[in-house]
Amino acid sequence: MALNRIALYYAFTPLPDPEAVRLWQRALCEKLGLRGRILISPDGINGTVGGELDAIKAYGKATREYPAFKKMDIKYSEGGAEDFPRLSIKVREEIVSFGAPGELKVDDGGVVGGGTHLRPEQLHELVEEKKAGGEEVVFFDGRNAFEAQIGRFKGAVVPDVETTHDFIAELDSGKYDDLKDKPVVTYCTGGIRCEVLSSLMVNRGFKEVYQMQGGIVRYGETYGDKGLWEGSLYVFDKRMHTEFTDDAVTIGRCVRCEAPTSKFENCSNLSCRKLTLYCADCASDPQTLRCPDGCTE
Helix, strand or coil, rough: CEEEEEEEEEEEEECCCCHHHHHCCCHHHHCCCCCCCEEEEEEEEEEEEEEHHHHHHHHHHHHCHHHCCCCEEEEECCCCHCCCCEEEECEEECCCCCCCCCCCCCCCEEECCCCCCHHHHHHHHHHHHHHCCCCCCCCEEECCCHHCEEEEEEEEEECCCCCCCHHHHHHHHCCCCHCCEEEEECCCCCCHHHHHHHHHHHCCCEEEEEEECCHHHHHHHCCCCCCCCECCCCCCCCCCCCCCCCCCCCEEEECCCCCCCEEEECCCCCCCCEECCHHHHHHCCCCCCCCCCCCCC
């Protein structure tokens, strides 16, 4: 039986002809039998693709042969093509939709003016260094708020955002101005959202901004569940969530009965379908698989 894997990657780099890159990527993925989602813009590429291990390796090798993607970091996880409904490759104004394409600056070295990249080991060194000086590092979640319901860095600030488009208004609201003089570490699933978020924060006067290099995925590969992370990692494919080890704690709670759970389900009301945490018992009955306070749709 063939081994399967999912590859998660991104690269911020100027692409003068995104449409040509799209056509090349589609031909490459179809040849290798891969499925997943790839976004391409004048600022770079962002993708998650699944397939047989040999095909995934061939894809990574071929993609890195393009000069602009030569140093692209590719992260691998359990899963395969069956975790995606189809192959989708599109050209967009942004490869991660913050609604700020004119504000983001990208050159051959990546995002200009973003946060300082920290490898997992460097993150721990920073935390210890600041603690020794009487300071505390602030972890700032760069994901949609619901993702943090099942996993986050301990004590993290979780902004009230439903989509990445909400971050600019959230930052401009003033509610995080007290963090502008503190060491802030942004983090997200694979690192891409923090590339943009950290630059937006620097532009708004946050003085000491860092970002988790490789995101939660790289941190989990390094420390598993014995570090500063707790819970499960939400992923945008059929798996819905993954755990780094069997020791992962379950921090999510069912909206109906508050039983521990990491499983998101759609509301049984077909006109709502809101994605919410439910335990197996409450999810088994359409009457309890509904928004407890009434559907907002």
